[in-house]
Amino acid sequence: MATTEITRSIDARGMACPGPLMELIGAIRRGQVGDVYEVLSSDEGSKTDIPAWVEKARHELVEVVPEDGYARFVVRKAR
Amino acid sequence: MPARVVVLGGGVGGTLVANLLDKELGRDVHVTVVDPTGMHDYQPGYLYVALGQAKGHWLSREERSLLRPGVDLAIEEAIRIHPDAGSVQLARGSNLEWDYLVVATGARLVPDQIPGLVDGSFEFYSLAGAERLGQELRRIRGGRIKVGIAGIPYKCPPAPIEFTFMVDGYLREHDLRDRSEVELLSPLNRAFTIESASKLIQPIMERRGIGLTTFFNVESVDPSAHTVESLEGEKQEYDLLVLVPPHEGAEVVKASDLGDASGWLPTDRATLNVGGYDNVFALGDATDLPISKSGSTAHFEAPVIASRIASLVNGTAPKTNYGGRVMCFLETGDGRATSLRFDYEHPPIPPKPNRAWHVAKWLFNRLYWETVPQGRLPERAPFTTPKEVTS
Helix, strand or coil, X not given: CCCCCCCEEXXXXXXXXXXXXXXXXXXXXXXXXXXXXXXXXXXXXXXXXXXXXXHHCCCEEEEEEEECCEEEEEEECCC | CCEEEEEECCCHHHHHHHHHHHHHHHHHEEEEEEECCCEEECHHHHHHHHCCCCCHHHHEEEHHHHCCCCCEEEECCEXXXXXXXXXXXXXXXXXXXXXXXXXCCCEEECHHHCCCHHHHCECCCCHHHHHHHHHHHHHCCCEEEEEEECCCCCECCCHXXXXXXXXXXXXXXXXXXXXXXXXEECCCCCCCCCHHHHHHHHHHHHHHCEEXXXXXXXXXXXXXXXXXXXXXXXXXXXXXXXXXXXXXXCHHHHHCCCCCCCCCECECCCCCEECCXXXXXXXXXXXXXXXXXXHHHHHHHHHHHHHHHHHHHCCCCCCEECCCCEEEEEXXXXXXXXXXXXXXXXXXXXXCCEHHHHHHHHHHHHHHHHHCXXXXXXCXXXXXXXXXXXC
């Protein structure tokens, strides 16, 4: 399987505020189309929040990988 | 020879690190704070200025008056950091050498990054902005009031919600509420980033008739059409638009090629070291840590940096780590507030909004000058310095 090259990794584990999704939105705002962001989140809410925003803002959710005690979200800036 | 410590920035974090080091190490250290204005601003007060509840001159004091006598203050602008040479270049031409550097240069507002924002909206993130917004609030007689966020990260994540509640209270007091719409444009799918806090806040918003639009990250403003557009592709009309402007790190960080594209410093979440340098630290708004940009964060990080530098000066291995502790108040209007206390291991469990937390915030605002910069908060206060985390 081809590995996706990550532009920036955001380790938001244990960070309640401003939170993993807020960090992802901030990174995507500043980034270039085609950039790929990896967010590590231990917040249960991220499992619904991150895919919901990615869909609404019309970016691409590349993958969600459950890890030990956290999840890894990979998102590509699509526009 | 005493160890030379240079602290860039005389805000809450820089002032506290400088005072703690001077107190702890005495003659073994020579601390110099470099600050371009020499004035220390209590930024949480801007919210109250916008609502006509505080005057600007209460929110600013001379930095010199907050520093211990042993700490030097250079009222100068730092223009370039040379981490390998151990020096910092100042705007008037001199070069300041250091053994340890603490970067506490904070965040700056960059409103020009959003088209139309400067002409089309108001803000309460600067004293001038808060005063201008206050004048506008006194002038208006109702209309559609929208509160939104035009850049991430931004200082004090609860502030836009607090403003929304407080503006609702202001309109009620002035018999203007039935002629007004108040709406929060949230960047997320709820009112506030912390779900447990959102569950407390959203029912209060509903009871007060405060509207909520979710997933609305402001992208542009059209001042002549009175519309605001989101990154997600939606448009809203307004009569009064209050936006949190985009933030960036300090110019000196960008000029020194030490930060990311927005000037935030790559900082270790436990040691607070910058970019792999053992003798360079950052705290507060200046870091790239995905954690609240707030005075509280800087307040809890400062003792960690002071302790680590003291260990290095004393020739022992630094053991104190930052555990991610943050504490902040969240005003919900009607003289009530809740509090958010958390760290990397413990998510916040905010209490139901009550009068006690509102009074605590009021007290904190008044006691700030005599307590926080000097590290004088009592040990048992809920907003005091955390227990040391030892690795």
